Amino acid sequence: xxxxxxxxxxxxxxxxxxxxxxxxxxxxxxxDISLEDAVYRKIVIKTLQETxxxxxxxxxxxxxxxxxxxxxxxxxIDSVVFDDDDLVNIDDFCVLDYYKMHSDFYGGxxxxxxxxxxxxxxxxxxxxxxxxxxxxxxxxxxxxxHIGGLPLDMRTAFLVECYEPLAHYVSFKRNEVVPQVSSNxxxxxxxxxxSYIINLYGGSIFNSEVIDGKLEYRINxxxxxxxxxxxxxxxxxxxxxxxxxxxxxxSRKLHILYRHTLLHLMGFDVxxxxxxxxxxxxxxxxxLVSDQEDTHNG
Numbered sequence: 001x002x003x004x005x006x007x008x009x010x011x012x013x014x015x016x017x018x019x020x021x022x023x024x025x026x027x028x029x030x031x032d033i034s035l036e037d038a039v040y041r042k043i044v045i046k047t048l049q050e051t052x053x054x055x056x057x058x059x060x061x062x063x064x065x066x067x068x069x070x071x072x073x074x075x076x077i078d079s080v081v082f083d084d085d086d087l088v089n090i091d092d093f094c095v096l097d098y099y100k101m102h103s104d105f106y107g108g109x110x111x112x113x114x115x116x117x118x119x120x121x122x123x124x125x126x127x128x129x130x131x132x133x134x135x136x137x138x139x140x141x142x143x144x145x146h147i148g149g150l151p152l153d154m155r156t157a158f159l160v161e162c163y164e165p166l167a168h169y170v171s172f173k174r175n176e177v178v179p180q181v182s183s184n185x186x187x188x189x190x191x192x193x194x195s196y197i198i199n200l201y202g203g204s205i206f207n208s209e210v211i212d213g214k215l216e217y218r219i220n221x222x223x224x225x226x227x228x229x230x231x232x233x234x235x236x237x238x239x240x241x242x243x244x245x246x247x248x249x250x251s252r253k254l255h256i257l258y259r260h261t262l263l264h265l266m267g268f269d270v271x272x273x274x275x276x277x278x279x280x281x282x283x284x285x286x287x288l289v290s291d292q293e294d295t296h297n298g
Contacts, residue, residue, distance in 0.1 A: 001082075007084075008081075010075035013073070013076055023036045033063065035116055057080075072110025109283040110255065134166065136165070141258055160190070161226055169265075220239075221250070249288050
């Protein structure tokens with residue numbers, strides 16, 4: 001079916017957007033796009049010539065992915081209307097269920113920038129190019145963001161797994177190789193890939209680990225968490241993430257770092273949200289402080 005317009009209304013999980021902001025307008029390919037935040041989010045995508053509804057829907061999904069990179073979560077989809085009167089049953093579009101928030105990965109402590117103020121045509125183009133090379137890890141990352149009913153240690157393991165292809169992509173773009181701890185291997189290990197991305201882009205996110213002299217230990221924990229679960233091993237010689245508080249902290253740190261890295265790659269001015277990055281990191285580190293206090297009191 002062909003249409004000239006799609007209107008999508010979204011809302012935050014368990015809440016509302018902040019006060020009304022100026023409407024953001026931009027163009028992408030042959031589409032005129034407007035995004036308005038006022039309690040709910042309304043995205044309108046129009047074109048002068050009728051086009052297959054899949055083209056309109058795919059343009060919305062691209063916008064939605066970029067918004068998630070800024071906001072740290074997907075907003076739930078309340079309604080989808082083609083043209084001005086063709087309200088569709090969302091359940092008929094299986095792909096939309098991929099973008100419903102079923103997990104607890106949401107809230108202001110994951111948001112780097114309000115997406116309603118940051119979207120640009122150039123960023124949409126750049127994300128499209130990155131997705132051509134990183135489609136599977138990016139999809140896995142976003143799936144781990146929203147899926148419900150998944151144990152936290154498994155979610156964390158899949159987030160860790162995304163860093164191997166990410167590191168190879170970044171090293172290719174920088175025309176360098178991922179540094180290897182051991183020269184006995186032909187390819188960088190998962191530890192090497194995590195270290196590489198953290199050293200390049202995660203200085204502020206993992207600053208406390210550097211100060212405490214625990215960065216290598218924490219990277220090994222994250223790596224071991226992945227190995228234990230992916231290989232279904234009980235007899236791990238090295239310790240994975242030990243408890244819920246550690247998994248909460250490092251699943252969120254990995255989540256923030258992956259998005260922060262993508263924004264670097266897209267050419268976004270990350271200095272805009274330096275303060276927010278510190279705030280988010282500090283919030284999730286409180287779980288480690290709570291864990292230490294429980295240990296001392298026990």
